[in-house]
Amino acid sequence: MCSSLAPFRRAVAGTRWSVSYGHAIMNTMASTSPIAIVPPVADPHGDDGRIGLVQASALYVAAVLGTGILTLPALAAEAAGPASVVAVAAVLLLSIPLAGTFAALASRYPDAGGVATFVRLALGDTAARMSGYWFFFGVGAGAPVVGLLGAEYLVSVLGGERWHVVLATVLIFVPPLIANAFGVRVSGSVQLVLTGILVFVVIGVMSFAAGEVRERNFEPFLPHGWGGVGAAISLFVWAFAGWEAVTHIAGEFRRPRRTIPWATAIAIIVVGASYLALQIATVGVLGESAGDSPVALLDLVGASAPGYASTVVAGIAVVVSVGVLNAYLPAFAKLGASLGRDGHLPRWIGRGAEAGAVPRRALLVVAVIDACYLSLCVAGGLDLTPFILVHTSSMVAVYALGMLAAVRLLERWSVGWWLAVVSLVLVAGLVVLAGANMIVPALLALAAVVVTLVRRRRHAR
Template identity: 65%
Template sequence: MTSRTPGTATDAPPARPAPGDATTGPGPRGGLGLGQGTALYIASVLGTGILALPGLAAAAAGPASIVAVAAVFLLSIPLAGTFAALAARFPDPGGVASYVRRSLGDTAARMTGYWFYFGVCVGAPVVAILGGEYVVAVLGVDRAFAPLIGLAIFVPPAVANWFGVRVAGWVQFVLTGLLLAVVVGVVAATVPAVESSSFTPFLPHGWAGVGTAISLFVWAFAGWEVGTHISGEFRDPRRVIPIATAIAIVVVGAGYLALQVVTVGVLGDRAGEGVVPLLSLVEATAPGIGPVLVAIVAAIVTTGVLNAYLPAFGKLGAALGRDGDLPRFFAKGAEDGGVPRRALALTGVLIAIYFTVGYLNGFDLTALILIHTSNMVAIYAAGMLAATLLLRRWSAGWWLAVVATGLTFGLLVLAGPNLLVPAILALAAIVVTVIRRLRRRRTAARAIPAPVPAPAHDTRLETTA
């Protein structure tokens, strides 16, 4: 993508590039290869959902929750495929916001950037607290220690990303490998305990329960957009990103389906009980090592998810500074291979604020989760609409974008009143647009020289003549 000088963005829709052009920014490409990139994608999606969602979905739909998982998995394919096509062709740290800028203009791009940076960032404390809740339950200590454990979980990914995405990529490769090993181990250990009677009745709550379970698993399959923000860090984004996405789709779908089957088959009606359903699952088959195994899962999952999201937030913050949507001070590190330490520091401040808000409301995470998911739905709708305008018409990527656009706008309607925060952030983006236009007009007015008055007409000369 052609670089933009910070502060020179205009609010008129930019010239649309040739559809399908694979433009890249100046400077060397990053160091992420297929293994590291696949690990980042898997951790972005196969994340905290495995800690709670299998039990919650089973409580909502019973055995039919397996259908819900399969449905969301199939629905996520066009979404993930579209993001892969965009990231491979237009690698830019602005991610979805940069695609929206190309097709819908600067104000819409500013909205999208704010939705992700200020809205989706609310989910970071949620991830940490979920991990803290699991560790507290395993250790049997007071729940008041969960926030402290959650803060401690932030330390490793913060340190790793401070030294660059390349370091974070290798860390993610190890963490994701451990995560997959644990998931496979849990499934293998619990499959012998699956009982066929647990799958009847198959629809205890009707199809409405399946709809609720689908809504829950939207959280689980969110995260495909994270790779767009670090697409410039891949050595060969056009080749690696589609392959990494395809591998991640298969691994994530198989992982969630397998966990849902054993959750229903082993726990039955007890699947939705308690705060930590995965703990109940492993204790039913391996009571001796169950608690230790769950503690490992919680630590790996939460650390891995944060390690995947922090570089995305950092790169986006730097891109927003580069494009004039945040102060230019934060633009450092937006270039390919750069480390956006200033934007990462700002991200840390935002997370600390949200963490404090969570502490003040007793860490009732429902409100924070709703803010996170509503912003995600708004981002997906804008991103898919942009994709239909940017990708070559009638190509495979374009068809995926068309299907995904319809699906995401349906989710936007379902979000309803939860769209209040995205609406506020959109209004803030419009206000910034108005302020910038007024400033440009004042600057242009000061730059125009005042007219030089014409010399006074001397009537004495005429009299003399």
């Protein structure tokens, strides 16, 4: 069971720099005027959206909580021991500026383009095309990782052959694809159920584990020094990423100006409390053995509720993976439709970009892209490392441009503006740390520039 998750364990350990608030600043993109003429975004005060506060909160929780609960508590405990609890609290506080900035942008400019729309308004069409390509093609490389991780957990717990992992991955993709083919009203309802189950399971695990927590397991508190805490922080920054995903369906929210900030606040509380409780239980129950296995959640459930561990963990893996995909697939589809609408991708994909419409063509394209990524992963022996690197480095690039756009768009000296400034500084550090891993975002940026040059030449003719 442990060996089957070894590729993901190595991948996470090798990409600790990449999980964070931020993403790459590239200053050469503004080839058009600073404020481009773009289709109008949805009314931020409108009341005709399909997603209310409860469903919006569920989508945010699923996008951010993610598959990290399956592996990160163990990896953080291995890096920092009991002090990993401090790392969770620190990242929770540090995630507030990033989450707050995206909430301020999405509530003011609700559009299917999400970050690409913010960037276009602030930096021009070429920059918007870059951020759109980064998210659609780069961040999208992480979708098969989500499915494979859930499938790995399921097959490891229940037993099976390696080909069962691929089959389980395909089956995990089916429910969110079907739900989103019927629109966000259906997928939002599904997400509410999935998130409710996930939170209920986490509460249940904590209830069983509470009686097994031992104070002696928190000593020594800093076995690896503050350097270990820093490593654990790098891991958990990845766990708190995902605030940008829901911006692409912000136009589907009722009264975005009010709903998005409240949904963001609720998600911060739920996600922060869940990770903090899981980390305390992991260290308090398992002690020094907490970092021995990448599937510490299984060990935790086994220690607190013997006889039910396999069933519970398998269920958690499936619910988490389906929930994350159900939150991200509509974001990819809406972004793809907006890119088609604005001429950055073939225009036939643009149907469904408007609020209330279902981007079925773009969803089909997303399914084909994910199938290609999954095929490449299978051909590579289910090695997740390259896909995690592409995913995280692309997110770094998206976040950096998003924060730069926020500094230009939000009212200067306002709370949102200050949050954007803080986030931009934090993201800039990640860009430096990313180093050579930024090659894929650089290639996608080059593709965006080429598209601009081709379009200019055609316009000149």
